[in-house]
Amino acid sequence: MKKNYLLKVLLMAIISTTLSTTTLFAQENVRILKADPNTNSITLKNFGDVTATISGYWFCVRPQYAQLSSMTTVTTLAPGAELDVASSINFPVSSGEFALYSSSGFGSSANMLDFLQWGTGASPSRESVAVAAGLWVADTFITVSPPFQYNGDGTQNGVANWSTLGIDDFEESSSLRLFPNPSSTILNVEFKSVVAEGTLQVYDILGKQVYAQSISSNIEAQIDVSEWETGLYLIKVSSENGQNIKRFIKQ
Incomplete structure (x- = not known):
């Protein structure tokens, strides 16, 4: 009986230690998954195993800074999302850098979550912070054509883990359908599910908002684009179903 009791105590200790260790090492790990300098588009992914609160995150393209909460209504990112x-x-577009921060202390390596730089003539201003954070190697640049995609598992850093991303890949998860695309007159925006309440915003190639409208109880919206400048635009829909982005070409 004494041996059985000791065995039970030992098993309970092992289970308790395992659970404690699992909890101790569970963490969020939000990284830049995709980046398109042509359309100012970023895709974030949580490679961690706990939900991340992202509303306080910041984008940095020095000397420009913007808090993520000003660009999306999404405040958390679940594991794998x-x-x-x-x-x-x-x-x-030709040469530059982009950094993701957990807070607005931009000179602190502890606050930098991810970083990339591209081109051959960039004048890096946050490279030293990224190097100190272990996220990048000095004097290395992504030299493939944008859009860029991170091919690592969330633990790998540096230029070797970035490749060219096709436009179709960037948009394959989108729940929007744009037609006709390209168009010179009317653009139809079709949602895969009914949007009870949301907003539809359009940005030009420079990131300037050129159009916005509210959406309620709809599965489709229609936009008159006849007066728009010819070129590439980014259509963004934010709703209770999440946020989706797709490109549109005005002829």
């Missing part, structure tokens, strides 16, 4: 964001600050 992704979030498409139309950035309110502009990215340099």
Whole structure:
């Protein structure tokens, strides 16, 4: 009986230690999954195993800064979840850098969550912070054409883990259908599920908002684009179903 009692105590101790260790090492790990300097688009992914509160995060394209809460109504990101964001600050296209921060202390490596820089003629201003954070190697740049995609598992850092992303890949998870696309007159925006309450916003290639409307109890919206400048636009729909982004070409 004494041996059985000791065995039970030992098993309980092992289980307790295992549970405590699991809880101790559970953490959020939000990284940049996709980036498109052409349309100021960013996709974030939580590679961690606990839900991340992201409302206090910041985008940095020095000297421009913007809090994530000003660009999306989404405040948390579940483990494995992704979030498409139309950035309110502009990215340099040919050469530049982008940093994701947990707070507004931009000079602190402890606050930097992720970083990338591209091109060959960039003048990095946050590179030293990224190097100190272990997120990047000095004097290395992504040299493939944008859009960019991170191919790591959330633990790997540096330029070797970035590749070119096709436009169809960036939008494959979108629950929006745009037609006709391209269009010179009317653009129809179709939702895969009814939107009870939300907003539809359109941004030009420079990240400037050119159109906005409220959505309620609809599965489709219609926009007159006849007066718009010819070029590429970003359609963003935010609702109780989440946020979705898709590109549109005005002919």
